[in-house]
Amino acid sequence: MAWHSSSQKNNNFSRAFPAQYLGLLNDQNNGNASNNIFAVELDTIQNSEFEDINDNHVGININSLHSVQAQSAAFYNDKNGMFTNLTLISRDMMQVWVEYDEGTTQIDLTLAPIKMAKPVKPLVSAIYNLSTVLTDTAYIGFSSATGVINSRYCLFGWSFSMSNSTPEIDITKLPKLPHVGSRSTSKVLMIVLPVVIASFIFVVGTVIILLARKKLAYNELLEDWEFEFGPHRFAYNDLFLATEGFKDKNLLGAGGFGKVYKGILPTSQLDIAVKRLSHDSKQGAKEFITEIVSIGHLRHRNLVQLFGYCRRKGELLLVYDYMPNGSLDKFLYCEQNKPSLDWATRFHIIKGVACGLLYLHEKWDKVVIHRDIKASNVLLDSELNGRLGDFGLAKSYNHGADPQTTRVVGTIGYLAPELARSGKASPLTDVFAFGTFLLEVTCGQKPVKQNAESEQFMLVDWVLDHWQKGSLVETIDKRLDGDCNIDEACLVLKLGLMCSHPFTSARPRMHLVMQYLNGDMQLPEFTPSDMRMRMLTLMENRGLNHSSTSCQQLMMSIGTMSSLSGGRWTGNGCTEAGAPRRGFRV
Incomplete structure (x- = not known):
């Protein structure tokens, strides 16, 4: 101043x-x-x-x-x-x-x-x-x-x-x-900086918690005995990303023991099918994975390749090659106005499945019994080639050894009669189921049929009756509208009956089945009466009254006979009473 x-x-x-x-x-x-x-x-x-x-x-x-x-x-x-x-x-x-x-x-x-x-x-x-x-x-x-x-x-x-x-x-x-200069800025910082620091701490803490929860969510079971299966084991995170978190839009199908999702592996961009199963038995899981990993070495054009597995908490996830056309049964039992498979395609699929079974029974290092051959377990690739899948019930053993199976597993309608007596599966029990499969594909009918009176009877009995009456052609799927090779269709029907024979000794091995299908060998001469007599003999051995019991009753009695050997039915399969399941049905 x-x-x-x-x-x-x-x-x-x-x-x-x-x-x-x-x-x-x-x-x-x-x-x-x-x-x-x-x-x-x-x-x-x-x-x-x-x-x-x-x-x-x-x-x-x-x-x-x-x-x-x-x-x-x-x-x-x-x-x-x-x-x-x-x-x-x-x-x-x-x-x-x-x-x-x-x-x-x-x-x-x-x-x-x-x-x-x-x-x-x-x-x-x-x-x-x-x-x-x-x-x-x-x-x-x-x-x-x-x-x-x-x-x-x-x-x-x-x-x-x-x-x-x-x-x-x-x-x-x-x-x-x-409010100018550094002094003004410092006051702003005095207000803003604590807010920024608190927000930063909150965000960092939230991220740490989310990462910890994510790690726990992806936490996988890994035991010492699994290290030998390293190449076959997938990281759960990879499967989670491949299926987009197992979203419903990627769901391919569902069954009694789990669901199947389509996925794309993030690294290789390979299309896969991921089957989610539940399993709460550690020993059972170990035995099952041992079987699965062993079968995972199988390589055949007519088998759905199993890439590997993943274990997480109570879940077991199996990773398969993706089959874009789904399962065969969707084509056999589709709605009336939907297109079905022509005979040439069906016959090609039949021979493909037979070739895959021949590889399992006789061509691979070990004998593999599939134990659940049916149309829903046959998947079709992009070219409609038939591939046998779902090895959840399969068993493998060395050639010349005893399979040592005592549990009856599988699906009603495809179970061989001897399973009710001994519970032992063998390649010939697979042949029996394959015979039913041949009838199923040719007739477009399920193994257990139902008439107008809601009475159940077996497809094999129905076909056998028509053959005995001389009307075998009438059992061919009506969807084909007669547009098929009748000789091939009749060959398949008779081969299906032969494979479904109640006596194991009367069933052909898969190498003979392939020769019959390829036309390299003629079917042996046998008549409906021959098969009836064999069935009557079996019924007498079971204490059944042959004057009032048909083939259908013989087949339907398997469930009753299984109870005599200590087994019980569970869903669409049966297991030994009091014993944990060694396989899964999906």
């Missing part, structure tokens, strides 16, 4: 210097009496050339930047008389009072915080006759300057009076300090 008299010869301040000269003086006129300047300085820079006491002081200046009197910024507290320091660059608003007594020529300078009344005791006082300085009309004004260090000085209000009472300033109407 400065007062300047107009009697000065040059009222032009254009030659004044900035920085320490405050835009009032320069290095040539500093200290000249002709300046006619009375000023009060609030200085935040210590200038040694002006003998400043420090970098936080107020002073009274007469015609010069050398202070007549100076004191560190502070005030005297009226309540306790204590000297309290103030900081001019604290960004706290302050009040300054400048008073001059013309009679005593005393100049008083008082400083105080904004909300405090004027202290009684001034901070700085000096005796100087200002009438020798301000000799003519005087002007009052404010000036500030800065050097290399950026500073901002703000004046929010002022009042002036020539009398003893100066008008009070209403501090409630003063504006707020402007």
Whole structure:
């Protein structure tokens, strides 16, 4: 704050210097009496050339930047008389009072915080006759300057009076300090930074929890005995991604023990089918996986390839080659207006399945008994080639050894009669089921039929009756509309009856079946009567009344006979009572 008299010869301040000269003086006129300047300085820079006491002081200046009197910024507290320091660059608003007594020529300078009344005791006082300085009309004004260090000085209000009472300033109407520079930014940071840090901690904690939950969700069972099956084991995460989280849109089918999903492996982009099963028996899972991994070595064009498996908690997942045309039974038992398979395709599928069975029984390193041959377990690839799949009930053993199977598993209608007596599966029990499959494909009928009176009877009995009546052709699927090779169809029907013979010794091995189908060998001569006599003999051995029991009753009695050997039916298969299942049906 400065007062300047107009009697000065040059009222032009254009030659004044900035920085320490405050835009009032320069290095040539500093200290000249002709300046006619009375000023009060609030200085935040210590200038040694002006003998400043420090970098936080107020002073009274007469015609010069050398202070007549100076004191560190502070005030005297009226309540306790204590000297309290103030900081001019604290960004706290302050009040300054400048008073001059013309009679005593005393100049008083008082400083105080904004909300405090004027202290009684001034901070700085000096005796100087200002009438020798301000000799003519005087002007009052404010000036500030800065050097290399950026500073901002703000004046929010002022009042002036020539009398003893100066008008009070209403501090409630003063504006707020402007939010500029680093100080303003720091206040913003004081508010924003804690919020940002808290949000960051929350996000990081959430991510850690989600990753931990995801890891637990993908946690897989892995026991020491499984390391030998390493190449056959899939990571659950890969199967989860392949099936898009096992979404319903990828569901291919469902059964009593699980569901099958279509998937695409993320790395190889290979189309796969993933079967999800439930299993809560550790020992049973071990035995089952051992069988599955062993069978996973099978490589044949007419077998659905098993790529591997995955275990997670109570789940067992099997990974197969994807068959785009689904299972054969969907074509055999589709709605009436839907297209069915022509005879050439059916015959091609029959020979393909026979070729796959021949490989399982006689061509591979071990003997593999499938134990669940039926149309729903025959899958069709993109070219409608038949591939035998679902090896969940299969058993393998060395050639020439005893299969050691004592549990009756499979599906009603395909079970050989001897299973009810001994429970032992063999390649010839597969041949029996294959015989039923031949009748199923040729007739377009399920193994267990139902007449108009809701009575159940066996497909093999129905075909045998027609053959005996000389109307075997009438059993051919009506969907074919007679458009088929009758000789081939009749060959398949008779071969189906031969394979479904109740006596194991009368059933052909698969290498003979292939020769019959390829036309390399003629079917042996046998008549419906021959087969009837064999069945009557078997019924007598079972204690049945042949005068009132048909072939159908013989086949349907398997379930009853199984109970005599300690077995029981479970769903569409049967297991030994009190024993864990070693296979799954899906």
